[in-house]
Amino acid sequence: xxxxxxxxxxxxxxxxxxxxxxxxxxxxxxxxxxxxxxxxxxxxxxxxxxxxxxxxxxxxxxxxxxxxxxxxxxxxxxxxxxxxxxxxxxxxxxxxxxxxxxxxxxxxxxxxxxxxxxxxxxxxxxxxxxxxxxxxxxxxxxxxxxxxxxxxxxxxxxxxxxxxxxxxx
DNA sequence: AGATTGATAAGG
DNA sequence: CTTATCAATCTT
Numbered sequence: 405x406x407x408x409x410x411x412x413x414x415x416x417x418x419x420x421x422x423x424x425x426x427x428x429x430x431x432x433x434x435x436x437x438x439x440x441x442x443x444x445x446x447x448x449x450x451x452x453x454x455x456x457x458x459x460x461x462x463x464x465x466x467x468x469x470x471x472x473x474x475x476x477x478x479x480x481x482x483x484x485x486x487x488x489x490x491x492x493x494x495x496x497x498x499x500x501x502x503x504x505x506x507x508x509x510x511x512x513x514x515x516x517x518x519x520x521x522x523x524x525x526x527x528x529x530x531x532x533x534x535x536x537x538x539x540x541x542x543x544x545x546x547x548x549x550x551x552x553x554x555x556x557x558x559x560x561x562x563x564x565x566x567x568x569x570x571x572x573x
Numbered sequence: 574a575g576a577t578t579g580a581t582a583a584g585g
Numbered sequence: 586c587t588t589a590t591c592a593a594t595c596t597t
Contacts (some may be wrong), residue, residue: 496590582590584587
């Protein structure tokens with residue numbers, strides 16, 4: 405069992421998205437620790453990627469993505485669901501991996517509800533927090549599937565990028 | 574297929 | 586200030 409450190413996230417975003425599969429997302433809340441195995445991720449790569457929120461530039465909402473790697477980018481979507489992302493690459497390079505699903509819940513909204521994740525955790529350091537972190541428990545997925553990202557039809561030529569990854573359940 | 578829901582970014 | 590849009594989900 406090994407906690408994922410900052411240098412794990414300070415790398416190519418698509419690579420990090422793939423390697424996060426099979427890792428565990430750990431959440432401490434209400435004196436209990438929840439461990440969820442990650443089964444689905446998506447990569448969002450910088451200002452050029454029109455599907456990435458950071459394509460609009462540095463704003464109040466996206467500034468976490470411009471910060472150092474290993475931090476949590478959490479936001480509210482459709483007024484009711486939270487989505488959890490991990491910032492990758494060095495400071496100033498706005499890229500992130502969306503955690504889309506785990507063994508306890510499928511879908512980013514349900515995942516955050518299950519793990520009690522909301523905007524209060526936006527921007528926290530996942531490498532130094534006792535509330536939310538990642539663990540490598542030595543498990544490696546046998547097979548990684550890849551496909552187009554979901555819900556990004558507005559993103560022009562970027563919508564067909566094969567930047568969604570998942571493992572069979 | 575339709576309803577839900579509120580933060581966010583952009584425009585006046 | 587107003588308005589359109591949205592990395593989703595549940596119900597029909």
